[in-house]
Amino acid sequence: MTSMSLHQPLADGRWFAARSERGLRHWNTDYVTITEGPCIGTAIAISDGDADEAGAALRARMAAEITAFTTAQTGMACAGVAAARSALSAYDQVIPPKTTTAAAILTAFFTTHAIRLAWVGNLMAFGLTSDGILHTLTEHSHPVKSGPREVTTDLIHQRRIRLRCPEAYGPADAMEISRLLLCSDGLTEQTSREHIAEILRSAPPLPAAACTELVDLALTAGTRDNVTVAVIDLPPRADELVAQESISAPTGGGATVLAMTRPARDRKCRGPRR
Numbered sequence: 001m002t003s004m005s006l007h008q009p010l011a012d013g014r015w016f017a018a019r020s021e022r023g024l025r026h027w028n029t030d031y032v033t034i035t036e037g038p039c040i041g042t043a044i045a046i047s048d049g050d051a052d053e054a055g056a057a058l059r060a061r062m063a064a065e066i067t068a069f070t071t072a073q074t075g076m077a078c079a080g081v082a083a084a085r086s087a088l089s090a091y092d093q094v095i096p097p098k099t100t101t102a103a104a105i106l107t108a109f110f111t112t113h114a115i116r117l118a119w120v121g122n123l124m125a126f127g128l129t130s131d132g133i134l135h136t137l138t139e140h141s142h143p144v145k146s147g148p149r150e151v152t153t154d155l156i157h158q159r160r161i162r163l164r165c166p167e168a169y170g171p172a173d174a175m176e177i178s179r180l181l182l183c184s185d186g187l188t189e190q191t192s193r194e195h196i197a198e199i200l201r202s203a204p205p206l207p208a209a210a211c212t213e214l215v216d217l218a219l220t221a222g223t224r225d226n227v228t229v230a231v232i233d234l235p236p237r238a239d240e241l242v243a244q245e246s247i248s249a250p251t252g253g254g255a256t257v258l259a260m261t262r263p264a265r266d267r268k269c270r271g272p273r274r
Contacts, residue, residue, distance in 0.1 A: 002028055006230075007208040010034075010042050012112060017207040018044075019215050020228035023186060029056040030184050030228035031064040037072030043080065044068065044230055045107040046123055048184045055097050059088055063103045077109045077118035081156045085120070106138065106182055110232070115161045115180070122185045126196065127161070127177040134197035135175065137161065163234065179207070179233055186227035187218045200231070207231035 007017040022028040029049035036042045045068035049056030063084040071080030084105055104121020117125055117137060125137040137159060162174045179200050187196070195217060203210035210231045218227045 004028075004032070005208075005211075006032070006034070007206070007211075008034075011036055012040065012042065012110070014042070014110065015207050015233045016042075016044065016230070017211045018228070018230040019208075019211040020226065021215050021219060023219060023226050024224045025052045025226055027052050027054060027057045028226050029053075029060045030186070030226040031057075031060045032182075032228055032230050033064045033068045034230075035068040035072040037075065041072065041075055041109055041111045043071035043077070043107060043109045044182060044232065045071065045080065045084075045105065046182050046184065046228055046230060047084075047106075048104040048121065048123055048226070048228070050104070051097070055095075056103075059091070059097070059103055062091065063088055063105050067105055067107045071107050071109050071118075075109060075111075075116075077107045077116040078156050078158050080107050080109075081105050081118045081120060085155075104184075108180065108182060108232075110234075113163050115163065115177070117159045117161070118156055120156050124183055124185070124188050126181040126183075126193075126200075127175060128179040128181070128197065128200045130176045130178050132197075132201055134193055134200065135177075136193070177234055179210075179231065181210075181214075182230040182232075183214070184226060184228040186223050186225035187214060187229055189225065190218045190221040190223040205233070207233050 002022045004020045009015055016034055018032045020028060020030050020032055029051065030046070032046045034042065034044045045064040047060040047063035049060040066084040066087050067080040070083040071077050088103060104123050106119040106123035106125060108125065109116040119138050122140045127135045127137050129135060138157065160173065161177065163177060181196065181200060196214065199213045199217065200210055203213055211229050214229045215227050
């Protein structure tokens with residue numbers, strides 16, 4: 001795979017777009033995928049292999065697919081990353097890679113009220129808040145080399161960000177994020193945070209345009225790495241949704257009566273009873 005492009009609406013009203021380009025490498029060993037689970041939530045995963053070969057591209061795709069599927073099914077971002085690391089470790093014991101590789105993985109699980117992030121490696125997440133400020137949501141970590149050692153969750157970084165309804169969740173960061181960016185280091189190594197923020201602020205409403213501008217910016221800057229970005233536009237706050245869903249009805253005196261509707265609450269996904 002040399003390039004890929006995704007752009008689609010999600011069931012909860014968000015818009016999602018992604019773009020990945022090979023750059024100057026022989027293989028594109030980045031991969032991005034999205035899965036909507038049985039809960040009211042969506043999982044997006046990006047992976048990045050550190051070798052320029054077909055095997056690394058395959059492993060990156062496996063990592064992203066397993067991460068997104070497991071995260072969407074469980075609602076736990078950390079579980080998705082751990083499942084992918086465990087699967088890759090088992091795969092490498094059967095088909096050893098040509099070089100010792102480590103797939104970096106980043107996943108984000110969205111509900112109406114919160115974002116859960118989990119990652120290992122140098123993939124990054126940024127959040128643009130309603131005041132136009134770009135916040136760094138992740139930090140670099142060293143990906144765990146593949147091998148027979150057991151994969152444990154303490155090797156995986158986690159963060160939970162509360163978007164609204166703080167009483168529905170435990171301790172977490174509170175941030176009114178309007179646009180979220182997940183990306184590989186092919187973007188961040190060649191592009192400043194100021195340029196990234198400017199594109200996210202000024203790009204047209206649909207996130208596909210922002211993805212195109214960000215990737216083109218990195219390629220123009222001369223990155224030699226694969227470049228992968230995913231942009232998700234988050235829905236308005238609950239009070240804004242109420243106003244948008246109001247029904248206007250003219251009265252005899254020419255006034256307008258607003259029938260206010262209550263936004264749906266985020267329901268927890270419960271597993272089968274034992």
